[in-house]
Amino acid sequence: MEYLPLFFDLKQRSILLVGGGEVALRKARLLLRAGARITVISQAVLPELRELLDLHQGEVILGQYHPALLEGQALVIAATDDESLNARVHFDAVERNIPVNVVDNPPLCTFIFPAIVDRSPIVIGISSGGQSPVLARILRSKLESQIPVSFARLGQLVGRLRDEVKARFASVNERRVFWEKVLNGQVAEKVFAGQDALAEALLRQQIAEGNADSQVGEVYLVGAGPGDPELLTFKALRLMQQADVVLYDRLVSDEVLELCRRDADLIYVGKKRDQHAVPQQDINQLLIEHARAGRRVVRLKGGDPFIFGRGGEELEQLKAAGIPFQVVPGITAASACSTYGGIPLTHRNYAQSVKFVTGQLKNRTSDLNFAELVQPNQTIVFYMGLHTLEMLVTGLLEQGKPQDTPIAIVAQGTSPQQRVLTGTLADIVQKQAQAQLPAPAIIIVGEVVALQPQLAWFGESALDAETQRTED
Secondary structure, three states: OOOOOOOOOOOOEEEEEEOOOOHHHHHHHHHHHHOOEEEEOOOEEEEEEEHHHOOOEEEEEEOOOOOHHHHOEEEEOOOOOOOOOHHHHHHHHHOOOOOEEOOOOHHOOOOOOOEEEEEOEEEEEOOOOOOOHHHHHHHHOOOOOOOOOOHHHHHHHHHHHHHHHHHHOOOOOHHHHHHHOOOOOHHHHHHOOOOOOHHHHHHHHHHOOOOOOOOEEEEEEEOOOOOHHHHHOOHHHHHHHHEEEEOOOOOOHHHHHHHOOOOOOOEEEEEEEOEEOOOHHHHHHHHHHHHHHHOOOEEOOEEEEOOOEEEEHHHHHHHHHHOOOOEEOOOOOOHHHHOOOOOOOOOOOOOEEEEEOOOOOOOOOOOHHHHOOOOEEEEEEEEEOOHHHHHHHHHHHHOOEEEEEOOEEEEEOOOOOOOOEEEEHHHHHHHHHHHOOOOOEEEOOHHHHHHHHHHOOOOHHHHHHHHHHHHO
């Protein structure tokens, strides 16, 4: 180990910063977050740096560095492009036993700055010992994506009640076991859900009872997005990786399922048109039963659970049963597939509004208001409409939508198998009969579809569009 990780308490401590440029500005911002009092010495100082120090009662000295400035300083940072000056600062500080950092020059540093993940009071420092700052930043970005910002509030809650826990539990081992259950249980999840007051009340109750065991689990209604696992939210991934049970739909991709906790019970409850592997009422009951058994249950739905996903119905049942839950939105198919297909749903010159509509029949009939759908300057996105394509096209034409209106089918959007079929209301049914694009697919109707050949960028969509441009 080249360096020993330490954390300095710099509140109201004096720091000398030699230099007045961009690098000095970045260091000043960091030091001020730790409550330091900064003195800058430089012959020229950026206006932003001067304003920052004025705001935080810092001091700016315009002039040349001299060793007398080191008197009473807790740390010294040299952030200039003058190598000889940086070396002088280093030797002067070492002579006085003052920790010194010369930016981007590890041999002249007695301490170095790590890459920082700040969830104060939780702070993580990552260092490569000066060998590869870029690698340290890459590791930091990975940690940033895995550690919710709300860990800061969780840390503050724990800090407020730490003494009460210490008074309640006599031994170190008892306290450790208690905190492990708290930080892996409902108290933490309520903080992550923004329910801080409920989290504190629950923690106080657990302290009073001397027990953090949860008798009831929790259900997480999670949007799995359109299929590409990179489009999952950080929160979705975190909950998937801590779930005991995962109930998933047909539209959840294998790649997304691979990211679930390895030892979780995976239960398929998918639905196809007119084929329900598990009836909705049975799905509701499974969620309730697993949660009542104290398990953490993820209900994983393709796209967004509140957009044609029956998420609201499931939550009504959970609420009635007294089961705590959280909802994590996902990228809905209309947004994802249009984007990956190169079709902007709104555009100043073509469409100022967009409608999301289900193309699925209810009792083998449609109650869509086609008159409302044919308004000008509007994009229509049909979900689950591939099998009713001819009916949808007929309904639009009968209400006066022009036959040359552009239309696109985006099948298996965001996946390597994505295909985009474009045409007009006059010919799309025949084109689809020949192409036989498979479900899942969305249908986009509107003038914005005309932009697809020039805006296609992903996979075969881009290749198809390039071919079309060549043929044109």
